[in-house]
Amino acid sequence: MAGIYIHIPFCERKCIYCDFYSIEDNSLQQKFVSSLIKEIELSDAVWQNEIIETIYFGGGTPSVLSPHKIGTILKAIHNRFNISAEPEVTIEINPGTIIPHYFKEYLSSGINRVSIGVQSFRDQDLQFLSRIHNASEATNTILDARRSGFNNISIDLIYSLPTQTLDNWKEIIRRAVEFNPEHISAYNLTVENQTPLSRMVQSGSVTIPEDDLCAKMFRYAMKYLEECGYIHYEVSNYSLPNMESKHNSNYWMHKPYLGLGPSAHSYRNDLRWWNHRNIGDYLDNIAEGKVPLSGSEHLTPQQTMIEEVMFQLRMGKLDFNHLQNKFKIEMDPSQKLIKDLINDNYIEYKDGIVKLTENGFVFCDEITKRFLNSFSIM
Numbered sequence: 001m002a003g004i005y006i007h008i009p010f011c012e013r014k015c016i017y018c019d020f021y022s023i024e025d026n027s028l029q030q031k032f033v034s035s036l037i038k039e040i041e042l043s044d045a046v047w048q049n050e051i052i053e054t055i056y057f058g059g060g061t062p063s064v065l066s067p068h069k070i071g072t073i074l075k076a077i078h079n080r081f082n083i084s085a086e087p088e089v090t091i092e093i094n095p096g097t098i099i100p101h102y103f104k105e106y107l108s109s110g111i112n113r114v115s116i117g118v119q120s121f122r123d124q125d126l127q128f129l130s131r132i133h134n135a136s137e138a139t140n141t142i143l144d145a146r147r148s149g150f151n152n153i154s155i156d157l158i159y160s161l162p163t164q165t166l167d168n169w170k171e172i173i174r175r176a177v178e179f180n181p182e183h184i185s186a187y188n189l190t191v192e193n194q195t196p197l198s199r200m201v202q203s204g205s206v207t208i209p210e211d212d213l214c215a216k217m218f219r220y221a222m223k224y225l226e227e228c229g230y231i232h233y234e235v236s237n238y239s240l241p242n243m244e245s246k247h248n249s250n251y252w253m254h255k256p257y258l259g260l261g262p263s264a265h266s267y268r269n270d271l272r273w274w275n276h277r278n279i280g281d282y283l284d285n286i287a288e289g290k291v292p293l294s295g296s297e298h299l300t301p302q303q304t305m306i307e308e309v310m311f312q313l314r315m316g317k318l319d320f321n322h323l324q325n326k327f328k329i330e331m332d333p334s335q336k337l338i339k340d341l342i343n344d345n346y347i348e349y350k351d352g353i354v355k356l357t358e359n360g361f362v363f364c365d366e367i368t369k370r371f372l373n374s375f376s377i378m
């Protein structure tokens with residue numbers, strides 16, 4: 001089983017916090033789609049032996065592409081790859097780019113899941129993030145998706161904004177739940193290098209909330225969403241039962257994926273490779289009949305183990321039996337770390353399986369470092 005990720009590198013306007021590759025010049029859309037279809041045709045034949053169970057249009061802003069263009073790309077994928085009987089096919093939607101009738105057309109083209117970049121239901125937050133939409137457009141986009149027949153809707157939210165109080169965040173989370181989305185992603189605002197936001201923070205014109213407030217916001221989301229029937233299946237992701245994002249879960253379970261489009265990454269059999277980030281280089285390579293490869297790396301067993309520990313803990317669980325069998329990891333026989341983490345109420349432990357407690361999720365990164373420092377490969 002494998003997944004396909006398609007990076008659509010266009011946005012109407014860059015947001016101040018974003019470091020994903022995208023350009024504001026939408027005039028290259030048609031040329032890009034033609035090149036993407038050539039890239040699909042050029043893809044290595046080994047992928048034809050995989051059953052593709054998820055397809056994900058991310059970006060950038062995939063919803064700047066008309067349903068016709070998305071349908072053309074999907075058709076090319078179906079022609080080239082072996083697609084499972086009921087694949088999960090997701091498109092990221094940005095409120096402010098979408099015309100209501102697009103939803104029905106996306107459905108007809110084979111999309112069956114939408115991930116809507118709501119980010120907040122407060123205009124003040126959206127303006128701070130320099131999003132192109134307002135709160136009322138976010139609301140209408142969710143309602144339009146539902147009315148059009150989508151029964152798998154995910155909503156993205158961001159917390160720890162300088163414009164937010166804890167009470168604001170509580171209100172945003174409650175508002176999100178009122179739409180009964182099947183899935184909610186709640187991300188902590190990250191200050192990425194080389195973004196306008198990082199320059200604002202460095203110059204002191206913006207102050208990011210203290211860790212303590214961020215942790216309170218995280219804890220509130222976790223508690224409230226679980227009370228409302230959502231399963232916390234990854235640090236930043238919650239879903240109704242059986243509605244987890246299959247595509248993202250497959251990344252976290254180290255399943256193979258093929259990335260298409262500028263800057264897209266791929267992974268298979270411990271090999272990771274990535275496409276040119278710049279759209280000019282990407283288009284030039286395809287025009288010359290070449291796969292637009294920019295670089296690759298072969299993961300050592302140590303690197304693979306580190307990633308598996310990180311991914312597993314982000315999903316709230318660490319399976320020592322699996323790690324010991326796969327990587328021949330040596331663990332401290334006295335299990336001092338396990339005992340310390342249990343005493344601090346970060347984990348529960350039984351039969352070789354570590355489970356993060358609510359408190360453990362808050363300190364997931366720290367716990368991951370402590371586990372990684374305690375392992376050695378035999």
Ligand code: SF4
Pocket residue numbers: 010011013014015018019020022059060061094
């Ligand atoms: S719309 Fe999304 S991809 Fe585009 S700049 Fe904003 S955050 Fe980045």
